[in-house]
Amino acid sequence: MRSASNEWWRGAVLYQVYPRSFQDSDGDGVGDLQGLIRRLDHIADLGVDGIWLSPVFASPMKDFGYDVSDYCAIDPLFGTLDDFDALVAEVHARGLKLIIDQVYAHTSDAHDWFRASRQDRTNDRADWYVWADAKADGSPPNNWQSVFGGPAWTWDARRGQYYMHNFLGSQPQLNVRNPVVQDALLDVTRFWLDRGVDGFRLDAINFAIHDAALTDNPADPRPGPRTRPFDFQLHLYNQSQPEIPAFLERLRDLGESYGDRFFVAEVVGDAAEAEMHAFTRGGDRLHSAYGFNYLYARALTAGRVAETTGRWPGADGEGWPAWTFSNHDTPRVASRWAGTHDTGTTARLAMLLLMTLRGNVFLYQGEELGLPQAEVPFERLVDPEAIANWPMTLGRDGARTPMPWTSDGPWGGFSEVEPWLPMDPRHLDLAVAAQTGGEHSMLTLTRHLIALRKTRPALTTGRMTIVEADGPRLVFRRDADGQALLCLFNLGDSPIRIDVPDGASLMASVNGAEGTAGQLPAWSGQIVALSS
Template structure:
């Protein structure tokens, strides 16, 4: 299909993304335009005004590509088309045009480590050991006793190898068995993925989030992973018992990332952010963003799976990303489609309102790009999904030790008094949250003191102050409850103060705070911070 004329993105500097606020949309759950219970592209387009009203710079769309939906779109069967449940390529083009008209850029997921087993590439690869695509996936003979070629384990539980009777070999899958691993070492595979990226860039896309990119290449020798040393963390899957030294993070990945970056550079002001999880993520994030010729940023997991939000965690995370030209630019998120809602993870219902306001101000004060997950601006809570209603394959496989991702993927509430909460159908693919009607967009829009309107105020302030958006950061103080840091740029100095505890705390006298208040979650003096309070002062 011939690509349409490129819809021009909003004009800005080549580094528009530096310090950007990016809004993640999970298409199945954002808005349903045709009443089938599943959100779609037209539903997104109809609600982009809401995203723009927050002060966001860009939208990240989770996968909407053709897929059998075994992992809800992260099992791609056609990289260059829209799954019919979401709409058509024409619908996507209309979404891009509307976003650009509103001053929003569009970032889409690219899943380069694996495909669906329904993908024509895999069907061709499994058909013959000598065909043109025989080496497009990772195949290996059984050991002499018939067991898998290595001891590698799948993220979702069980061996990372599945026997295929057609080829009389095992194929690798780091995730579901329906997600066979692409052979990222193969030049033909790399070129096809780059051509796919070009396809979407030609349609006006402004950048990519590269899903699980540290899984893109494996050790061709299929060396066994060593056991992981014992820790105090619970091990819920066989995957947790190994050091993942050989099934991921191969030394050739950065060279492929340089090819991706070179392609983006052809198109001007594109943006690339890597999703990199695991025990070695800090090293890999810096490796994958090093030198100005790889990716622009890396998406940190420091907070997404943290049991608690503490000053020490924030201070340590920030310290790992100093203002150093040899180190890449960080991206931060407190919530996403794979992690439980933060207000349910980190605080109690009675403290949720104050905590959500402090959390939002903290996120907006960090040095780096910030990602908000749909509904985070409303303070949505995690929905408790009964086992018999679960759809998340990871939660089903590891029940009850893995908290369901479904609980963070429930429909967005738009109209509190409507039977369908304005989502578009009264029986959506996942149930509505029981307390979400009271948190709906229209309810909060009418309340000047709501979290929604607080989010707008905070992001408007962030965008107006270079020190907050992209300035230097220096931690001044951190203890078990309080965190203080300074942001500075273009002669402006800002003091950011936060109380993470559920009791009021005195601010140490050593911290100068005789400035003008830019933002504060509370009224009153600056000498004592109430529980879960935050403020930003211009010094």
């Protein structure tokens, strides 16, 4: 195992920027790199450790940048490589780190690699993607389904074969089994490391390698609602293969040659927890990984927190987890967990919980403002999944609407023209300018909790022990360097009392719990310091 001399990332708070919706600087209704540079002080003032930047690479934008046509070019929609270099410099000048998305499971069908691969079966890149012959009756090679609907195979007349795609038909699957493809992806990683980035978030990396025998997936016997053909199967063979960690070790080895770089995986699926452990185990794979334990949760319960915590006990050789409650792929937590409560109250409770969990924290843009899920009418939807499955699946657009900087309508300082997605009028009242300086604003609370986390080793890297998780009562300890904190939550609709040791002092609270340690109104929380 490597000994880490610099672990700036362990316990860090990283702010996710979805660039299309952060700040438009050139009047086209889409956010861009210069807009992000203009708003960096807002991010720095939050007190976070760094930024995770969603894709800005050349792309036809059929999946809004997650369909890359050139890994080493910035899409003109966002700016230029010079703009990117300026961003790196400005981020570092503020003492922040910058990690960027990398999409290594698939490319766009407009990528030069795929254009070459599809020409025939003998060219130099013929085996860079997953190709297979049709069955005798002309049907696809097996029963695999794509996430966005329909078979995971598209016929290509040039080669007289099917190519595989786990997502859109325009996102052909890279054959990451091929060592030459791995070499090419490592060259991409090296390109961005040479430009000064501090790390990478690896998108859908558990989809990177498929079963070479193309074995049919079995049916999923579990009951439950299904809105896509993808949901009818257990995904044993189209993803999550045992060869993936070896590729991750190659990525980590390259990163080590550049110093204190950071790699984190996005892992989604039924086997996510096991894969998060496999991808981060020991010191030769990724530094961290996050799953959808909380992102897909429709409600916040003490049991969920206890169960998730129990899977990361801090055993020898265990990796380091990361958590987020909202991102560009899921409905915002303020709405998703609200239940009978208002979204503002829910946002405050969620922020307190997020900042007290053991692991890295990813804070999605707008969460510091308590933004609810935006309402986007059908005629304004652009997300292909939302359009295909509406109204059963509302999709991702409601979490991707523009950031409100001012309360001035109709576009809240994001742009001078109609944005690519509409600004929800409810968001204007929660704009950055409206909350700045407010003693009791969500923005002020977020800054306070981030500062508290950064100055308390118990919260940053300490042990986490569940004390109680029964009904509405959630209590856990965070311990490090002789410092002990109790984190108390009432997740119910009636006030409760939780006994705390004598001499305990209240450090932070939300939703009316600022009075006495252990006295918790409905839907509230406290952080309590225990006397030594």
